[in-house]
Structure formats: structure tokens, C-alpha cells
Amino acid sequence: MAAPNRSRRRFRVVAVAASVAMVLTAAAPAQAAPGGSVTDLVLKQLIKHMTLEEKVGQLFVTQAWGESATNPSDADKAKNQEYFGLDTAAQIIQKYHPGGVILFQINNNTNNPQQIAGLTNGLQKAAISSGTHLPLLISTDQEQGIVARLREPATQFPGSMPVGASRNTTDACTAASITGQELRAVGINQNYSPDSDVNDNPANPVIGVRSYGADPALVASMASTAVRCSQKYVAATAKHFPGHGNADNDSHTGLPIIRRTADDWHKIDQPPFTADIAAGIDSIMTAHIEVPSLDPAGDPATLSQPILTGILRNQMHYDGVVVTDALNMDGVRIKYGDARVPVLALEAGVDQLLMPPKFDLAYNSVLDAVRSGELSVSRIEQSVLRVLRLKLKNRVLTQPFVNEQAVSRTVGTPQHLAAAQTVADHGITLIRNDDKVLPLAKSKKVLVTGWDNGVTFPTRAIAAGLTSAGIAATALPTGSVPNASAVASAVAAAQQNDVTVVVTRSSLLALGASQVALTNALIATGKPVVVVAVQNPYDIGYVPTARNYVASYYYGAVSSASLARVLAGTVAPTGKLPVRIPSPADLNTTLYPIGYGIGY
Template sequence: MQLNKSLLVVITALIFGNEFLAQEIQRKEPEFLKYTNSKWVDSVMTELTPDERIAQLLMIPAFSNKDEEHKKEVLKYIREYKIGGLIFMQGDPKSQLKLMNEYQQASKVPIIGAIDAEWGLGMRLDNTISFPYQMGLGAIQDEELIYEMGVEVARQLKRTGLHINFGPVVDVNNNPQNPVINYRSFGEDKLNVTQKGIAYMKGMQSENLLATAKHFPGHGDTDTDSHYALPQINHPFERLDDLEMYPFRELINEGIGGVMVAHLDIPALDSTGTPSTLSKPIITGILKERLGFKGLIVTDAMNMKGVAEGNEPGVVDKEAILAGNDLLEFSEDIPKAISEIRKAIDEGIITQKKIDARCRKILAVKQWVGLDNYEPLPVENIEKELNKPEAKLLNRKLVEASLTLLKNENSLLPLRRLDSLKIASVSIGASEITEFQKTLKLYTRVDDFQLDREANTTDIENLKEKLEDYNLVIVGLHDFSIRSRNQIQLSEDVQKFISELSESKNSIFSIFKNPYVLDKLENIENSAVLIEAYQDTEISQELSAQLIFGGIGATGKLPVSVGEKFKAGDGLELNGGLRFKYTNPEDAGMDSKKLGNAIDSLMNEAIDMKATPGGVVLVARDQKVVFHKAYGLHKYSDTIKVERSDIYDLASVSKISTALPALMKLYDEGKFDLQAGIEDYLPYFNNSNKEDIAFRQILAHQARFKPWIPYWKNTLRDNGSFKWYTFKKDSSARYPVRVSDELWLHRNYKKKIYKAIKKSPLEAEAKYKYSGLVFYLLPEIVGKISNEDFVDYINTNFYDKLGATTVTYNPSKKFPIERIVPTESDFNFRNEEIHGNVHDEGAIMMGGVSANAGLFANANDLAKLMQMYLNMGEYGGLRYINEATLREFTKTQFPENDNHRALAFDKPYLEYKGENSNTAKDASSDSFGHTGFTGTMVWMDPKEDLLYIFLSNRVLPTRNNTRLYKLNTRTKIQQALYDSILE
């Protein structure tokens, strides 16, 4: 009588214990096995000769970067011998897919394509994404991210015509000197390795891509590379079973489709010295029978010396089949392999039935991955599809989640009081400014230095002398290799410098190298802040810099122990969201393709139509900068391209960026009253027609003030020459105010401006009419209320703390002229091109310092101030203005009077007026901002947590150029932001 399976399991459990029962009941068989006896597999089997069935077990390498001879050789093996698969090596995705389509066309049975893509296609193919090495992934605490990576890796492999990934690596790397696994392992903890391996496997197999756990029974504890020799692992069976084989057992229980066998000598498992790839006791006895694995068993490459040394090609393939392998990778002699396996069948060493069963298993895999309905894949757009924004964002998320904060003394990170810090960055091992350093500069002023990894004493002493001027030094230790190996290769002098700097309490280290390297750096564990980033990539550099300033947080845990310095599992948690995160649009729920295409199109149109020579657009959502791009040239007649860091004249955006934040702060302190008038702060205005007009009315632009006064024209005589008490060609104590190199204004002329404002008539009716007159007075009002110099006050209380280092008046005194974008060619007043000085005539006559105009900034620094507004007064962990105050100042003040304005801030029109509106159709009624005469615009929308900055110099060469207005470029771009928000 035949026992059913359930009864057999129970009897077996009684004999061997409950552990066996639990494993047997929980084990999931690989999904592809259901096709082993399918109609399609049956039909293919009937068409294959016995030798062709053997050939289905063989796989050869294919390159997409080799010549026509290589392709002919591969085609020969496909056509003549009917091999079962190809493992693709170096090349590019487009060439590979073209070849795969051609190979499939030539094959009697669809070819199965495999690749080593442990960290994605970037491991083998150019122009594709490299996800983090598994050591970095081992630091991640969210397995869902690893699963998502598996899904994405599967999508990418399938798009390139592939069906098997020889991954994940589930070797437990418990030997820091391991030269071949090391950074390819999830770490030294078997549970962590297992959890990550299962997540990665399930992600891939959810998309019907076969995953292959490697390198069975465990390649982690060896200091020998099996590519060059046969490693020996001398541990007792109990240790191997409990540690090395644990992840394999668990992945098998979870239904992994494939297992790759390593080339190892493991006496406790096979005392004969036979490489594990050729060992029947290991493959059949342990993997198949003891662990119950029924899936696809694959050899590691058969050309590696760990198995090839002393073994004849073809013969060694036969031995691998006899040991129990199903698929042989990198078979070196296909004809000989087929002949030797056929001979073994003829001699009764193995039966044709067993070969057929393995052939069926491989065909079942082919059906499971969809090769029973094979169609050629299109080559067009493949690289674009492989590099989708969603995949790039996932890569960033993985790197971000891996960053491991090992030290953070006195909670130094995230850096807070930027106004108290003078920061230097040192990149060790980099010859030019790095992405790490560039990203640090986005947050505040950081002076950068480079130090060669072979630097000598003189080089280091020179650097140390320069660093004495700084109270914080941020060090990036960069890798010399594209692989994250356990090597430092630093001169003794550099190592000593690192050791000395580590003892300082004003040093931050970010290590873009293998974590094992930390054990080779003396005193590194004493540094105030230590970040382990695992790899030296642009993304890891960018995100490490963002971590330092609180743009992102840290959750990573060290996956390996580092000598006595750090243990596996070490890692401090740190919250992010303190300052801007620089990321992809999808990270903020926006479509990067829609956003980028729309802005590019509109900016290119504006430049082509000569509406502006160039410009910069910055977009942030949820305090994440998702778009920041420069366009065009500084001016039409030169070749200087606009850079994102270029500094622009903000024009009337100054109104909300200078005196206004000061007034709001003073309002918080009870020192500024919206019901007060100008005369309450400037007694000179007593008994004027401006008396008793409340600031609430003035700032909302319904105080009946005239829009503007042409102050410079008041300096002219009827014949066009300047009045004697106004300008001179040279500076002097009496004429100290520089308007141009040949125009120096009288020191008391400000009084004339004040007088003109005081005497100016009022409009007849109190309704909305935009006026800049009071903004000429506000710097003095702020100075009188605060009892501080106006510029010092706004620098100290706002710009310095924000790290907004380019937000300034008179930028030519602080920055190289090539960083400042020129504005108008002035042929009426100054008779020169305005470059580095304020465009507005009134503001330049005030010494360049006015709240009406005069402020300069780059987009990134201006965004910090605007984000503070959007956050209702808070940014970088500091509160600048009370929330209630910002809500008061940003709300429409007099809607009943058909006035849409807030206090100094502009607001959307009360009714949308189509192309004639001042904002995009979808801008909410809560939104606020301002525009500037030079072609600038800033806008914030609390409803969508959306920030938009547009900088241009549309007035070059002349203010008469109004094409930017006619094209409505700024507002159309603003609408594109809303259009790109994902549902």
C-alpha cells in the first residue's frame, strides 16, 4: 500500500524530530516546477535528441562588446549544439538586446538568458543603474526597500531579454579579509543576511525572474578567491549547518528558484578534497536531500581555477552533472562536455532519465519566465526605459536608508547654528571638487580643499595651516577603486593626518569606502561625527552631505563588525527634514518627465524668442528641491553659460526679502505696529499727507501712494546736465555714494529722496495701486526700531542663520563678477551696462540698499528664505517668525475693496483672469509671492507645500523688452508645476 505524502511526513517527523516536520510543512517549492510536465515542455522534449537534451544543461558566456567573430562563435553553439542558455557579460543594453533577439531567432529552443546582476544591470552593462552593493543594503532596516529593488532589477533584466539573475549573494561574510565576497555580502549576521536575501529574492520572483542564491554552502569565511584557487573552509558540520547554510535553508523554505554552488573544499562536508561544485555528498546529499531543494542547481563559473585547476574541460562538466547540478555556467568545451556526459550515460554512471528530468526542469524555468510564447523585444528607447525616474529614485532611497551614523558626539548633527560656523571641507583621495563638497555648499558657505592620498608632510602642513581659520572641518574619505574593497592605500602622512583630525572635536568624517577600512584608520572611532557610506558614488556623496545638514536622516545599522571599534548592528538614528532635501520629483509626488519637459520647452521658447538671455528655475515641494536648472547665457552677445549658482538682481522680490522679514520679527516683539504710520517711526513725516495712514494700508498697496518717483530725473537740469549738488565724476567725502565709476552722489541726497516721497501727492481714492515709495524708507525704519544697522540686522537675524550666503546687497563687493548676471544696458542714466550693481535707479541712489530693490541672490539661497515663509516661520530647526504673524502677513487684507494683496506679499487675483492673471490657474488662494521688474518671480503655495523660483535678466539689453510678459513664461511654468503633481 502506498502512503500519502502527509502521512509520510508525520512518520518521518516521529523519527527525526519536530524540526524536520516544521521545515517540511513550511517549505515552498519553486513555482516553475509546476511546468515540468506541461504540454509545452512535453512538446519540446519530443523534438530534442538525447544529446540536445544534454546541451540544454550547458550555458556559455556572451559579450555585447566583442567583435563579429565572437557572435559567430555563440551562434555556432546555438545552431549546432542547441545549448540551453547564455550568461551575458560586459557590454551595453542596446547591443545586448539586439544580440539576444538574434540568438533567440537562431535557436531551436528559446535560449534562457542569465547575468550576474547582484546590484543590478550596472554590475555588467554600461549606461544602466547600479544599485548599492549588498554590504550597503545590509545596513538598511526596511526590507520593503530591498523587495522593491528586486522588483525593479527583475523589470530591467527582463527588458534586456534576460530571465535569471545569479543573485542574491547570501554568503555570511564573517571574514574581513575575504577578497571575493566581502562587500557583495549583506553582512556577518545570518539573520540579517537571510531577511535581506528573502526580500530581494521575492521581489525578483514576483516578476517571474528566477533568483539564484549563491554561493552554496557558504563562501563567506575564507581569505582565498575561488577565481584563482580552491578555498578551504575548516569548520565542523554543526557550525556550517547553523551559520553558513542557514540563509540557504531559509531561502529554500521560502521558494527560491535557483541555488548556485561554490567552488570550495569543505572537509566536514566532503573529506575527499573535491570542490563542492563536483561533490555529490554536498550537492545531492545536503542541498537536495537534507535541505530538500528541488529547484534549479547552477554551478559557479566552470572556468574559475577553484574548479578548473587540474580538471580537464568537458570532463569536469560531466563530474558536475554527476554531482547533481542542473545547469553548468561558463562551460569551456561544449562538444567535449556533451561527449563526456553521453559516455557516462552509456556506461550506466547516470541515466538518460535523470538527464531528461534536469532538461525538463530547465524547460520548466523557460516556460515560467514566458519563453513558451517568446517574441523579440524592441530595442528602441531601451536605455531610457532602464533609467526611469522611478528606478533612479529607488536607488536614492536605498543609498539614503543605508547611510550609517556611527558617531555623533554632543548631537553635533544635524548642524544647526550655521551663523556660528566657519566650515572647511577636505576631500581625501580626490583631485578636484567632489559631489560631496558641491552638495555641502548648497547649505551654507563651505570652503573646499583636496588632499591627494599620497600626500607628503609638506602638503599636509600647508593644509593644516589653512584649516586653522575654521571651527569645523568636514572630511570625505574617497575610494581609489570602483569596487568597495577592504584597502586604504594612503600614505603614512595622510593616515597620520586622519588620526590627528579624528582626535579633534570639530571634525566630521564621511567614509565612502568599505566599512572594514575603519579598522585600519587609527583613532577614527574618536571622531566627533563618523558616517559610513559604504561606496564612493555621486549619490552616496550627495546624500552624506545632506545628512550632515539635516536634509535627510539616518537609519542604517552596520552590517559587519569592525575589529574592536564597532559591532554589527551599531548605528545611531537621526531625524531628517530639518533643511532642504535635494532629490527627484517623484520623491515629492511629481512627474519628472512632465515637469522637466514643460519647463525646458518654455524656457527654450523664451530664450529663442529673446525674451531673456537665460535664467534659473528652482522648484521645491514638501521641502524637497526637485528641480533646479540653469538655462541660456548671461547675455545674448557672449558665451558665458548660466550656472545654477549664478547671482541675479531680484528687483522687487527685494520687497518681501529684506525689510519685510525684519518687520515681521519686530511685529512679533511688539516693536512694530501695523496700525502705526510712517511718522511714528520717522518723525520727519509728521504733518505730511502721509500722516495717520496705517502700515496695514501701506503694505497692502492701498494707501493712495503714487507708484514711483523718477528720482534720478530730478537731478537733471533742463539742458540734461546734472545739478551741482547731485553728482560728481569722482568720489570724495561729500560725494561718497557710488552710482557708477563716473557718477558719485552727494552724501545728503537721501534727504532729497525722502523729501520727494513726503511731498508726493496722494491718489484720490483708497483702492489698490501698487507703490514702491515706502520701501525706500523701510531700511531706516527697521534700523531705528531695532537700534541696529539695517543690513547687519537682516544678515544676523535671517540670511546668516539660513546659510543664505549669496543673499546680499552690492554683490560685486563680495563675489567675483563672473558669478553675477548682468542686467540692463543703461543709456539714460549711468551710460553703462549694469553688472554687479542694482538695476533700479532709486535703489542705487540709496547706496544700493533699499527694500524696494537692490537685493541679489542665487536661486538656492533665496529658496531658503522663501521656504521659511512656506513653513510659516521655521527652517533649519530655528523659528524666525511666529506662525500667526506669517499667516497675518500672507492673507488678503482688503478683499472687500477688490484688493487681492497681502502685506507686501502679492496674492492671486480674487478672480482668475486667464492669461492676464498674475498666477497660474491652479495656484490656491492661500498662495503668496512676488515678481520683479528684471524678470524674477517667487511663489509659495501652502496648500501643495510648493515653492517656485524664477530668476532671469529679461531687461538685458533693455527694459523695453517685454516678451517675457507677452509669452507669459513665468506663469506658464508655474502651471506646469501643478500639472506635474501626481494624483
């Protein structure tokens, strides 16, 4: 494409400045004017003077590799070359003019807060010096808990399900507000959170503890609170519409089919998204799921006009940005292929296309669809307008850069860390205490054993917390799949202690056979055993002889510290199950209902 001439470049700079000034100075910036609001009229003038290539670029959110926008490592250059044929994120931005960039730990983007701030400033500099002069939406998935791209020293909250267990909307607001503040401080202005799925399928392999729970009213209350509180700082994104909570397979590797009736969808999955829209949600992410009762065509919701335009736009009256879930997931790629998916998504009602696996192919497929008349220019401009509105509302156009020297004044402060600990304390749920062994007596010797993944060691963290509370505790991690030798060692150690705390973790519904064997062997010693489930709370169904059982919903340090406090009795267990615990033999049989939880 020919480079825009200098007069056009100057016009775009002036137009952006004019739109910003209009919003900041107008007495009633949203006041209707012929053809739309004053703001929209100015933004439409900006769009009018963009090239087609620049307009289409605004519809994409891309990943890129490297901790720097201009100076990545050789390994990161190789990944950028593989995906884009370019070396750096800055070159990708200058060629394709994307509307947004998403950051990942695995892409070497989020190593520490200071580095992230430098990266985002570099990305924004590249965008502003490109043809559009438009700053970027810079996003990530900071749901907290098991999905958090920014790790320590950024503040770590325990995630959605333990907040749901607390039944405390103040905690939901605290987690969303602090997360938003810290993201904004490092230059991330959009968070793909909150998860608004109602996880009522215990066998769901991809949502689970990412959800606030299985009760639509609970999820609606928590998610909409998170929306209001996070959007003081960043754009929030409700996901995954029309609802991923009843899936029984993973949309990363297949296409889940949600076999609800339309009436059940309205009762179960819709309420959180309705509440999010009422709360002013900035963007909504689609799900790569098939819902035959809403669209019998067999298409994933991401590509479904009846779902995205018919229901979300027309029935639910949502006019914000709709962004796809990642287009490199198999759930959306199976039926049509990578060239057709971006075009079909836009035809369905999507505004932004997230992470297509072959970026140049996707970008040119959209351009070709416009040039052939399959997609109209007005349809493209409709989505560009929504994207620019979002950038303007969230101060992306006015304040794209951050102060790299000030990051530590916001990220991981003692006040934020203390708030996260309080939130984690409130979610710990006591299910059984038949032996009345909890709280642990200071006179007892305690073994803490069980699950770890070689990176996270909740056994050690819990033991350290008990020790600091004056309880003699020893840690003996057994790994994620304990073998016979590890089981024998744990049993021998248990016999030398008064009480054993065994950590279990099922990432799916089923607790692994090796963890079941370890737990049953410890119970067989005759010594009191406290089973602690540190992800999904369903583990007790697989060890029914466990007489003492606690659920924390997360295995990170903040939840391990709270577990130790509850076990020691310095904090009371106040959480209530936000999901039901079923019988493994019959998932329709409930062992412990939603709302169950006991105290000491």
C-alpha cells in the same frame, strides 16, 4: 551531427507550443497525472524528441563576445574565435544549443539598454531558429553595488550590505523589484542574485559588501524578500551554496576551505538558503569552496554529491535548477582539470554548467560520458526537465522577445532613480561623531579628499552634493594609492578649510598603508576630520584616532549623494552595522558590534 529532419523540427515547435498552451489554459496546470504533472508530461515529450547533442546543450550557459548576436566588432570576433572557433554569438548558439547565455560588460555585451535589448532579441532569434527551437535563459550578475553589469542609465542601487544596514525589507524588495523590471525590459530573464552568503569573516576577499551582513537571520530575511520580489519579473538565483561568507581566500584564484563544524554550518550558512527555498527560489548557484565537515573528500562543493544531492536535494528538498559558479575559476579547476569538471558536476547534482573555459572540450566531455555510460541519458533528461520548467515558469518560452522601442519607458526612469536614492539614504551608518561636527554647518568651509580609482570619484560627487546643500565644499581626489606629494597637497588644503572629509576604501579587510598615512596626516592638522569608508566598513580599525566616522558600503554615485545628504543633515543617519568591526590586531576582538549605529 546530422541536422534534424523537417518533421522532427515541426514536432518540436508544436511540442513547445503545446506545453505553453497547456500551462496557460489548464484549470490546474500542476495537477498530478500518471508519471508527473501535466506540464512535466508535455515537457518530457519535447525532451524525448531532442537529440542527445541538443539535450546536453541545454545544460550549458555560455558567454560570448559582442554587442550584437550577428555582427560583432573585429576584436569581439577574435575573442569568439579564440574560445569557440566561431565568429558570432549566433553561430555559437546554432552549433551548441546552449540553454543559456550570460552577459558581461567586459564582453562588450552591456553597453547601453537599447543595445542590450537588440542583443538579447538577436540571441533569442538565433536560438529559436536553431535545432531545438528553444529560447534562452539570458542571465547576468546584477547584484547592484560593486557587482553590476548594467551601468547607467540603468538604475544603480547601492548593493546588499547597505540594504542590510537599513534593516528594511521594503528596501530589499524595492531594489529587487526595480532591478528585475529593468532587466526584463532589456531581455535579460535571469539574474544571478541575491547573494545569500553570511559574511561573518571580515577578511573575506571576495564577498564582503556583496552580502547583506553577518547575521544569519538578517541575511535570510533580506535575501528571501529579494527572491520573492525579483521573481515577479525574472528568475532569481541564490548564491553561493553552501555559503561563501567565511572564506579567507578568493575562489577565482584558489580553493577556499571553510572550517566550520556541521552544527555551525546549520546555524550560520544554511538559514538564508532555507529561507530562499521557502520563498520559491528559481535557481541556486554553487560555490567553489571546500567544506570538510560536510564532505571530507576534499572536493569543491560544486563537485560534491554529499553537498549538492545529499544536503541540498535530499535534506533541504530543493528541486529547482542548480547552476555552477563560473567553471573558469581556479577553485573548481585545480583538482580535476577542465575535461572532468563538467561530468563530475553533473554527477554531483548540478543542472547547468556556467562558462567552462574550454567550451568545446566541456561539451564533448559530457557527450562522451553519456556515450560511455558514465552518465545516463535519464540523468541528463532530469536536468533538461528542470531547465525547461524554469523557462516555462518565467515566460521564456512564451515571451522571449522584448520591445526595443519601449526600453526607456522602464529603464532608469525618474521614479526608479528616486527610489534608489531613498534606499541608499537608509543605509548610511554613523559610527562616531565625537567632535559633534556632523551635520556640517553651512558656515564652514569643507575639503573633500581621498580615494578614487580614476573612474569613480566619490570626492567630487560628495563635494557637489554638499555644495547643492549650501555648504562651501572643494574636492581634491588623491587616487587609490596617494603618494607623498598627494598627501602633502591634501594637508595643505585641509589647513585652508574648517573641516575635512576624507574618503577611504578597503576592498579587503586591511586599509592600505598609503590611505592610513593620508588620514593620519589630516588628523594631525588639528582640524576636524570626518572619515568616510565607502566600501567595507572596517577602516576605522586602522585609523583609531579618527573621532568622526561614517560607513556607506558603496562608492557609486547613488551612495555618494546619500553621504552628502547625511553629512549636510538633510537626511538623518539611520543605518546600523550589519557586520561587526574587529580590531586589526585581533580579529576576534570586536570594536563595534552588529547593530551599532548612532544618530546626531
